[in-house]
Amino acid sequence: MLKQERQQVILNEVALHNRVLLTDIAEVLNVSVDTIRRDVIQLDSERKLKKVHGGAISLGYTNEGIPQQKVYALDKKSKIADKAVQLLKSGNVIIVHGGTTCLEFAKKIPSNLSLTCFTMSLPIALELAKKPKVEVIIIGGTLSKESLIASGANAIHNLSKITVDYSFLGTGYVDANYGLTEFDWESVQVKKAIVQSSKKAVLLTISEKLNSQNRYKTCDLQEISIMITELSPSDSKLEDFREKNITLL
Amino acid sequence: MLKQERQQVILNEVALHNRVLLTDIAEVLNVSVDTIRRDVIQLDSERKLKKVHGGAISLGYTNEGIPQQKVYALDKKSKIADKAVQLLKSGNVIIVHGGTTCLEFAKKIPSNLSLTCFTMSLPIALELAKKPKVEVIIIGGTLSKESLIASGANAIHNLSKITVDYSFLGTGYVDANYGLTEFDWESVQVKKAIVQSSKKAVLLTISEKLNSQNRYKTCDLQEISIMITELSPSDSKLEDFREKNITLL
DNA sequence: ATATCTTTTGCAGTATTTTGCAACCTTTTT
DNA sequence: AAAAAGGTTGCAAAATACTGCAAAAGATAT
Incomplete structure (x- = not known):
């Protein structure tokens, strides 16, 4: 399986569910967790998702830096x-x-x-x-x-x-x-x-x-x-x- | 479950109802109260909510309000x-x-x-x-x-x-x-x-x-x-x- | 085709982070 | 003042991350 394919699978998963676990994807794609981790590191550096401990989350899903001063809704x-x-x-x-x-x-x-x-x-x-x-x-x-x-x-x-x-x-x-x-x-x-x-x-x-x-x-x-x-x-x-x-x- | 997901759940709850109890969230998410407490401490330090005894509240309320004029003498x-x-x-x-x-x-x-x-x-x-x-x-x-x-x-x-x-x-x-x-x-x-x-x-x-x-x-x-x-x-x-x-x- | 070089991958050992627990303190309630 | 609820700290186990390395795979050049 090509690296690009793997990364696309990861991105799709994030797009669909806003999150992935490294271990899940590794098992599904039948590669080592390290490989997936390296993929995620790369995708993070390309700003296509946000790497977090144990997985990755969608960029839209992060609350980075936005202090919740604002009123909800x-x-x-x-x-x-x-x-x-x-x-x-x-x-x-x-x-x-x-x-x-x-x-x-x-x-x-x-x-x-x-x-x-x-x-x-x-x-x-x-x-x-x-x-x-x-x-x-x-x-x-x-x-x-x-x-x-x-x-x-x-x-x-x-x-x-x-x-x-x-x-x-x-x-x-x-x-x-x-x-x-x-x-x-x-x-x-x-x-x-x-x-x-x-x-x-x-x-x-x-x-x-x-x-x-x-x-x-x-x-x-x-x-x-x-x-x-x-x-x-x-x-x-x-x-x-x-x-x-x-x-x- | 990723830490970020948990924190998002907490923030949503606070945004919607202005308050959460640590014990409630812990039960719903099936993790220990300590974990939720640590999440809330972190979110507080990021100024996304305010931690209070037993739970957390929305920042929106903590209205500073008064236009501070200069006080004479x-x-x-x-x-x-x-x-x-x-x-x-x-x-x-x-x-x-x-x-x-x-x-x-x-x-x-x-x-x-x-x-x-x-x-x-x-x-x-x-x-x-x-x-x-x-x-x-x-x-x-x-x-x-x-x-x-x-x-x-x-x-x-x-x-x-x-x-x-x-x-x-x-x-x-x-x-x-x-x-x-x-x-x-x-x-x-x-x-x-x-x-x-x-x-x-x-x-x-x-x-x-x-x-x-x-x-x-x-x-x-x-x-x-x-x-x-x-x-x-x-x-x-x-x-x-x-x-x-x-x-x- | 062979040798050389680069990239990718998995592994092992070592850090780091996260989490739950227990003991002990503090606040709140009664 | 006692009891209950909540908070804090330190610790250890588990999960996850990082590093270096070497084998594998692929690409390139001779």
Whole structure:
């Protein structure tokens, strides 16, 4: 077998599966691992793949150097935020919870819109503070150092005393039958209170979270009035959700 | 399975749900927790996520947020902060109001000190959130866009329900006879509430503000327990204040 | 065809990396 | 304060990598 053929097999494998193990290929091609290793070293130097300990991975598959400062799936979240801000009318009173999707939403609130916004998220409060016509009210509570969101009994108590037109919130997991779920119990308590405090609860979520669930339940899907994903409302992935009594945007 | 694949799985999980538990991932990928821990340590050092106790979280949240303007008289304020942190003992419950002097103070809180800190200032909350052993509780209220401090009836009501060991606050103006005064009515209300809620109120102020006054009064000097300036307590500029019944530091 | 040279391949011995484990410390929770 | 969960360190086994070398294969020249 020619060297070029071998190398092509390796590249095909990487293209198809994003990875190969040296030992696998060596066995399949019936040559020594050393030979395959030398092939991979060469292909790496030609920048056709990335050699790693024990194998090789596709170049696109590497996270080299790109510090993950960016928001995951920002394009989708941005699309969601665009749809969400359409709901707003001047004079509305809203709650914005937290998370990166809500943060995108907060950023996109038009500066000519007069709003009263409650939030327990520090990043969102800072963002809203930039909008001249938005009155920002912080919901106090114990601060989570990870999410920079206030929660706890205090937050829930404060929420119990208000009623707003819309609440905007994300979720860790959502399933058409199981509803909204979270990994974290504290989160659930606060989100429950938010849903209760709002005439219409708006769920902002990327489609990747659809049909997933975790241990603690926030609420049934029916308690949400509007669900916004980056998908078109007619997308087939939303089929299960269309049957439920909620508006899809 | 290649190390890179594992790390990719971890990054995906973090990107999607903002968090992972080491034990969960270890079970899913069928490797020891130690291996996952080492992966996470590496990814952390590459700034692709943030390692926390028991798991990892997304960097996207760890929002630094505040546009850092130049602080006037930073050297003096830093000196004041140095003196102020000496008062703290592990287990103390304190209120930290806002302003650049208090912010310096918050930054200088030693990271080995266990504290419970109430604050209504967003910049200070963000700073305190970096201290592992400090529990941060946000006092909610209407957010001032200039100072990023929550105030209003809500804040005052929340303050009325707590009692703390120390409160740390700045002032716009201070005079040995007229006490602490402000230009701003809202500010005064909140500061009054803070002084009332604390066993000992600690005033942090640069000496330039001594012997000045404005329209609204926060409290008499006697209601303050400790006043800290950048000056030596024996400095002649503090003469008027030495006669009053407060501790100078 | 033979001798010479170059490239490729496998092997052996020696490094290096990765991984899991155990003992011991630290943080968190109760 | 105790218990539980998580973290750290050092270590040893296993897997993988690297180096030098020599046989094999192929190419080139005489």
